[in-house]
Amino acid sequence: xxxxxxxxxxxxxxxxxxxxxxxxxxxxxxxxxxxxxxxxxxxxxxxxxxxxxxxxxxxxxxxxxxxxxxxxxxxxxxxxxxxxxxxxxxxxxxxxxxxxxxxxxxxxxxxxxxxxxxxxxxxxxxxxxxxxxxxxxxxxxxxxxxxxxxxxxxxxxxxxxxxxxxxxxxxxxxxxxxxxxxxxxxxxxxxxxxxxxxxxxxxxxxxxxxxxxxx
Amino acid sequence: xxxxxxxxxxxxxxxxxxxxxxxxxxxxxxxxxxxxxxxxxxxxxxxxxxxxxxxxxxxxxxxxxxxxxxxxxxxxxxxxxxxxxxxxxxxxxxxxxxxxxxxxxxxxxxxxxxxxxxxxxxxxxxxxxxxxxxxxxxxxxxxxxxxxxxxxxxxxxxxxxxxxxxxxxxxxxxxxxxxxxxxxxxxxxxxxxxxxxxxxxxxxxxxxxxxxxxxxxxxxxxxxxxxxxxxxxxxxxxxxxxxxxxxxxxxxxxxxxxxxxxxxxxxxxxxxxxxxxxxxxxxxxxxxxxxxxxxxxxxxxxxxxxxxxxxx
Numbered sequence: 001x002x003x004x005x006x007x008x009x010x011x012x013x014x015x016x017x018x019x020x021x022x023x024x025x026x027x028x029x030x031x032x033x034x035x036x037x038x039x040x041x042x043x044x045x046x047x048x049x050x051x052x053x054x055x056x057x058x059x060x061x062x063x064x065x066x067x068x069x070x071x072x073x074x075x076x077x078x079x080x081x082x083x084x085x086x087x088x089x090x091x092x093x094x095x096x097x098x099x100x101x102x103x104x105x106x107x108x109x110x111x112x113x114x115x116x117x118x119x120x121x122x123x124x125x126x127x128x129x130x131x132x133x134x135x136x137x138x139x140x141x142x143x144x145x146x147x148x149x150x151x152x153x154x155x156x157x158x159x160x161x162x163x164x165x166x167x168x169x170x171x172x173x174x175x176x177x178x179x180x181x182x183x184x185x186x187x188x189x190x191x192x193x194x195x196x197x198x199x200x201x202x203x204x205x206x207x208x209x210x211x212x213x214x215x
Numbered sequence: 216x217x218x219x220x221x222x223x224x225x226x227x228x229x230x231x232x233x234x235x236x237x238x239x240x241x242x243x244x245x246x247x248x249x250x251x252x253x254x255x256x257x258x259x260x261x262x263x264x265x266x267x268x269x270x271x272x273x274x275x276x277x278x279x280x281x282x283x284x285x286x287x288x289x290x291x292x293x294x295x296x297x298x299x300x301x302x303x304x305x306x307x308x309x310x311x312x313x314x315x316x317x318x319x320x321x322x323x324x325x326x327x328x329x330x331x332x333x334x335x336x337x338x339x340x341x342x343x344x345x346x347x348x349x350x351x352x353x354x355x356x357x358x359x360x361x362x363x364x365x366x367x368x369x370x371x372x373x374x375x376x377x378x379x380x381x382x383x384x385x386x387x388x389x390x391x392x393x394x395x396x397x398x399x400x401x402x403x404x405x406x407x408x409x410x411x412x413x414x415x416x417x418x419x420x421x422x423x424x425x426x427x428x429x430x431x432x433x434x435x436x437x438x439x440x441x442x443x444x445x446x447x448x449x450x451x452x453x454x455x456x457x458x459x460x461x462x463x464x465x466x467x468x469x470x471x472x473x474x475x476x477x478x479x480x481x482x483x484x485x486x487x488x489x490x491x492x493x494x495x496x497x498x499x500x501x502x503x504x505x506x507x508x509x510x511x512x513x514x515x516x517x518x519x520x521x522x523x524x525x526x527x
Contacts (some may be wrong), residue, residue: 008369008372011369012369065247076368076369076372077244077245077246077372077376077445078244078246078371078372078375079368079372082368083368101275105489127478140368141368141369142367144365144367145365213361213366213368214362215354215355215359215361215362215446
């Protein structure tokens, strides 16, 4: 029994490291977007994008290690399926921020300055959705009772993001810019909004895991 | 005392068949690996038989007076029928097999004690019902506790694993205390064995059966009857252990198979009857009816054979 407890605490450490790397990917993403608003697509933005990629890649490596450990060492037989499902869902979050920064870097998506505040607001809502999802994960791993409240908060953020997305897209398409620019602006809005969509799906999964453990 | 060999054979069959009832759900839900379960089960069966096994011997002695040769027939008939059922992967009642053979012998000798038989049969009927009721009560009591304590994902698995080990070991103790009389009980009456020697030999034979041939039935009980998660597996084993232990204290050897099936059906009732695999349930019920009948038929054949050579 003590053997399993020791192995479980090793696994817990790996999970902490994994979520730490996901947090780092989001920090770098936020930093990259701030760099873009302040300095445009320069070397600093590319460096931030690179840092975001490194964190996402490290998170991927840790995820694979966790999967191997869970099945290879037969840990958490009752919960491992749920845990793997949670990590798979959660992993889509660092993936999407990496996609956003690289798509901006490759396409040099033109964002007019008059839209900066709208995009900042959209980013803030979506990054908050991520942090609320993290809070729900922490609750699941420490006190599942709190989990259900946290998942509701994520759902509210997703709705808020939808409203901001619709507003920005409407504004973009009412502007004088050419159709190509409008489509690029819309695509960027939808990509950023994808963060809260994925956060909501992850939170739903967390909620199901928590409910399953209530008798 | 060569006749005791059939008792050892019966003990082996009982171990092979009944270990599933205390650790089957835990092994099938992969919370405990087979060998951990088999070793724990063997150790606690022996402790249970030595510490609390004596009560059951008296009940068997009251059922029918018998010589060592008759005890050999009873144990051999029961052992063959339980071994056959184990081969088919069916969890059956060793008590029923032994009593089926004892009743046949009692009828042949015209000394069947119907009062003792009635007591045994009533307890058989009460076993699955009692286990189902215990399951329902324990399910909600422990459920409240779990919801109150709200364990983390890691704690949830660790607690349930510990719970399954404790409940399974308790179940194995109750199995040894209650069922050792099935194995060597018929040899105590004729004066061949002291209760302590009967407990030690019987439980060692049960332990051997657990270690060598119990995996097949464990999977039938744990996987095929109803889908069990770790929590419901824990409750089912605990309810079964409590029920069998109560009967051990009363001194009536009952079936752990009936107790665990009653417990698992209790889970089915709590979670909705659709979770119960009816085909497997019917196979088990068939085993219950078939076991005493087959055992009695084999006992009859052995009785005739022994009569021919003048042993009975």
